[in-house]
Amino acid sequence: MKGRLENLRRLKILTDAVRRAEEARLASIVAEETRLSETIRVLDQARSHRAAAVAQDIDAAARAGADLLWQGWADRRRIALNRALAQLRARKEAMRQDLQAAHGRDKVTESLQRRAARIHRREAENRRDQTS
Numbered sequence: 001m002k003g004r005l006e007n008l009r010r011l012k013i014l015t016d017a018v019r020r021a022e023e024a025r026l027a028s029i030v031a032e033e034t035r036l037s038e039t040i041r042v043l044d045q046a047r048s049h050r051a052a053a054v055a056q057d058i059d060a061a062a063r064a065g066a067d068l069l070w071q072g073w074a075d076r077r078r079i080a081l082n083r084a085l086a087q088l089r090a091r092k093e094a095m096r097q098d099l100q101a102a103h104g105r106d107k108v109t110e111s112l113q114r115r116a117a118r119i120h121r122r123e124a125e126n127r128r129d130q131t132s
Helices: 002-056 060-064 066-131
Strands: none
Touching (some): 002 066
């Protein structure tokens, strides 16, 4: 039984490490998602400010056509950012499922470890009672 307890202790260390690694992977994806969302927000804000400025007064950039070029770039950039964000969110969902599985394995191992320890204690008590 002692060998089984040791094996479960080692397995628990392993499942805990895997769970923590999955949590770290997911955290990096969440950080990247936040960064992309913020970039989209800043771009949208710049577009809104620029549209308001152009509506009030046609400036040199608008007269030269640079404004249209910038708006085209901003549209393409937003599309690319949204595509990257959608792909990232799909990866995040897959990682979330991986984390869920790792968490489940860790909890099952923890439960097996507690159960084996209870059985080991009971067997030790029975041996003590028999020798007394």
